[in-house]
Amino acid sequence: MRKLGGSLLEQLLALDTGHRSQRIDCGSAHLAEFVSYRTKRLDTVLGPIELNRAYYHCSDCASGVVPRDEELGVSHTSLTPGLAAMTDRVGAAVPFAKGRDLLAELTGIELSTKRVERCAEADGKAIAAAIDIHAACVATGEVVPLPPAGAIPKLYVALDGTGIPAVPVDTAYRKGKGPDGRAHTREAKLGVVFTQTAVDDEGYPIRDPDSSSYVATLEPVEHFGTLISAEARRRGSAKATDVVVLGDGAVWI
Ligand SMILES: [Zn+2]
Incomplete structure (x- = not known):
């Protein structure tokens, strides 16, 4: 069932090639030029799939721009947000090597221990940073949290x-x-x-x-x-x- 789902997901994602126009905004107010279609392997909760999508290049920034990756939340990563969330869970619950085994046993998805570690640590850092910013804003009064509804004895x-x-x-x-x-x-x-x-x-x-x-x-x-x-x-x-x-x-x- 998982392989069947992976195959369907791959075909569904292939319906959008990620080509937006010949030139697009690179994100830093330059124009990035369409170069070619490139294939990326993604690990998803339904197993590995291949994503073929448009690749642009900005010569001012000297870097690639891939709108499809940004839309799908897979820029600079080959784990989808869904699989990353599962990986973070096992990475937080048990040591990374055991987390890899647990993930494989429960889902059939094989990742290396290093990938479990990198994913859990990167997401953990990002979550901690977001919480820190929010807490600092509450401390300075920039953010005033709305109290929960109902009485709090x-x-x-x-x-x-x-x-x-x-x-x-x-x-x-x-x-x-x-x-x-x-x-x-x-x-x-x-x-x-x-x-x-x-x-x-x-x-x-x-x-x-x-x-x-x-x-x-x-x-x-x-x-x-x-x-x-x-x-x-x-x-x-x-x-x-x-x-x-x-x-x-x-x-x-
Ligand atoms: Zn640029």
Whole structure:
């Protein structure tokens, strides 16, 4: 079924050659000239397919322009957005080599460990950058999140940090407590925001189902502070009747 779907997808995508006109805007206000049709191999959730599409070249930028790739979200990558999202999921859940095995077992799609790693790390960086920008805008007041609809009797903000083992490249230039003076761990800081409205039969508070949202970073506390306060505001801290902060009393918390 997957191969059949892949074959249909390939034929469907072939209906648009990606040729827009002889010259198109390169994106930097020059004209890029049509050169030829070129074939690219794509890995999709339906397996590998070939995409034949128009290739343009901008002599001012000395680079290629492929409108079809941009439209399909496959510029500078051979993984489709759908397969990339699946790869990111397994890459976040288990180590990359196991992620490759898991992906192959569940979907029949074979990728190298390196591709799983590159995909998950690139997308993770992009997501973290987008969250950072949003949090910074909330901190400066450029963005004011709309509070959620409905009453919020109790909003909880729980935060903590813990040392996690890190490879040397991630601890470079960081001082540690070890005999060689180098750090072998980094502190992961994790925050969760959730709401609570009900109590159980014994009167203990129950976390509202599906109400938890998380932020996490290896960056210093100032950065984490911006992230968690933006998340609390997004979740309606200004509107909540009570805001409860759960922490172990560490200085940074
Ligand atoms: Zn150009």
